[in-house]
């Protein structure tokens with residue numbers, strides 16, 4: 001990778017759109033050389049979540065102390081809980097030339113978009129295929145009750161129109177497609193060591209060309 005400094009990759013979108021699911025797939029691909037920022041939150045850990053890996057789970061006093069001391073690059077209070085991103089880790093990794101992924105909700109992402117140098121950012125807004133699908137995903141996940149799901153859907157209606165603040169808008173139709181499209185974004189941004197012919201776009205174009213050739217070869221040949 002030729003770049004001196006790394007980039008901050010913002011992956012944002014409404015609750016339930018699939019930020020975590022997409023991120024987990026990206027993480028499996030070691031060739032992407034991505035670093036994951038671990039957020040701090042006052043929300044309770046979900047089953048299977050590990051402190052220091054998925055989040056730093058802290059109480060409100062500890063979180064408010066971190067705000068006071070300027071230790072967070074962004075933070076937001078979201079339906080009764082604080083979420084924030086510790087600044088130290090990001091600065092160190094970016095200075096080393098690493099790309100750091102921030103999986104953050106809209107308010108936090110807005111703070112980073114407003115405060116950080118746009119040259120140091122790659123911002124991605126993950127879109128649900130429809131509001132009905134978003135609701136279905138939240139319900140199927142089964143981690144929130146009806147009231148919280150309704151709050152999150154109401155919030156999504158305010159958040160989705162903000163998507164144009166981001167450099168890239170990517171639909172999470174399937175996790176596999178979303179990951180492929182994000183890899184193309186990273187390739188375009190020069191943060192991936194990958195031949196352009198390996199991109200999702202290039203491969204899709206080849207497939208489409210093959211289909212056209214197959215369907216129309218009679219016409220072409222005659």
Ligand SMILES: Nc1ncnc2c1ncn2[C@@H]1O[C@H](COP(=O)(O)OP(=O)(O)OP(=O)(O)O)[C@@H](O)[C@H]1O
Nearest residue numbers: 014015016017018019020021137141172173174175
């Ligand atoms: N492309 C997809 N197709 C179908 N289901 C999906 C897709 N992406 C994610 N899901 C499912 O939707 C639910 C929400 O996904 P996930 O928890 O990753 O969302 P999130 O954006 O990280 O939410 P939050 O911001 O609330 O943490 C999960 O149950 C997940 O399995």
